[in-house]
Amino acid sequence: MSAQSDAALLNHATETIAVGSKSFAAAARLFDPATRRSVLMLYAWCRHCDDVVDGQELGFNAAPREQFDAAPRLAELRELTRRAYAGEAMRDPAFAAFQEVALRHQMPQRFAFDHLAGFAMDVEGARYETIEDTLRYCYHVAGVVGLMMASIMGVKDPRVLDRACDLGLAFQLTNIARDIVEDAHVHRCYVPAQWLREAGIPPDEVALPQHRAALARVAARLVDHAEPYYDSALAGIADLPLRSAWAIATARKVYRQIGVVVKRRGARAWDERAGTSKATKLRLLAEGGVQALSSRLAGSTAGSTVRRPRPAGLWQRPGAAGEAAPDAAHAKPA
Numbered sequence: 001m002s003a004q005s006d007a008a009l010l011n012h013a014t015e016t017i018a019v020g021s022k023s024f025a026a027a028a029r030l031f032d033p034a035t036r037r038s039v040l041m042l043y044a045w046c047r048h049c050d051d052v053v054d055g056q057e058l059g060f061n062a063a064p065r066e067q068f069d070a071a072p073r074l075a076e077l078r079e080l081t082r083r084a085y086a087g088e089a090m091r092d093p094a095f096a097a098f099q100e101v102a103l104r105h106q107m108p109q110r111f112a113f114d115h116l117a118g119f120a121m122d123v124e125g126a127r128y129e130t131i132e133d134t135l136r137y138c139y140h141v142a143g144v145v146g147l148m149m150a151s152i153m154g155v156k157d158p159r160v161l162d163r164a165c166d167l168g169l170a171f172q173l174t175n176i177a178r179d180i181v182e183d184a185h186v187h188r189c190y191v192p193a194q195w196l197r198e199a200g201i202p203p204d205e206v207a208l209p210q211h212r213a214a215l216a217r218v219a220a221r222l223v224d225h226a227e228p229y230y231d232s233a234l235a236g237i238a239d240l241p242l243r244s245a246w247a248i249a250t251a252r253k254v255y256r257q258i259g260v261v262v263k264r265r266g267a268r269a270w271d272e273r274a275g276t277s278k279a280t281k282l283r284l285l286a287e288g289g290v291q292a293l294s295s296r297l298a299g300s301t302a303g304s305t306v307r308r309p310r311p312a313g314l315w316q317r318p319g320a321a322g323e324a325a326p327d328a329a330h331a332k333p334a
Helices: 003-020 022-028 033-054 071-085 093-104 109-123 131-152 158-185 193-199 209-234 242-268 278-302
Strands: none
Touching: 022 033, 022 242, 022 278, 033 071, 033 093, 033 109, 033 131, 071 093, 071 109, 093 109, 109 131, 131 158, 158 209, 158 242, 193 209, 209 242, 242 278
16 A cells, blocks of 8 residues: 555545544544554544445445435445455455555454444344443443554553443443434434333334433433443453553543543533533543543553452443453463
């Protein structure tokens, strides 16, 4: 690949994240150049796949669902992903970017196909009865992205991968709380139906203004449910390279703050899209740097923080039980 095409791929990925996620774009600037390139390219692929399935462009202008058949688009994404891993030439810039990242970092294929399975859940109209059902969706659309990101940063230890997945789960729970009404307008609902019934909200009336107070309590419940996953994710930061730790600590703080805003607004949470100001992002960026450095100090005195047991009761990602931790993999039989 020529230097010019290299630059074109990076420019495409940079433009994609600048439009698609201002929150993560801010944190992504903190990575070292090589890691940032791979992270941006992975994001471009994830955004592209999401848009293809939804008939959108960078998360906007969704095609009317009754006029859009997503199933063949999803099948095409699966086939292109298979071909990317096989090393075939990729014409689409998003897939050319993904191929570079996946092959360079030896990213497990199951991560990419697990991510596409999340889009299939939307295409098939999956329903979410319990919080465990919602978390399963969160894994596919965000938790596994955390695993792919961790692969870019050189993570192999399954205990650290667990924490990366936990951060993705927390991010997505926050997103669901922020976007409940917006999702309802396109006939999607990721909130557990059990929770809606308990709040007295009929599933086909989620977006109606008369349910805002009850919906605010449901959103607060989602935000609260994300907290132990945010806490768990914090324990993995010490095991990342310093600049990556800074970026991830900052992203964790920015997304968590969105949940704080949603909860604080209550019934007015959906009057406008919840986010963080530039001033708040700068403050959280500084706090993230302190947190990244502090994790190093803690690690130097007490060993890797990830060796602390993962909190009991958290949802467990699929496939984790079959992965051996490095020390266990090399342990001699008794």
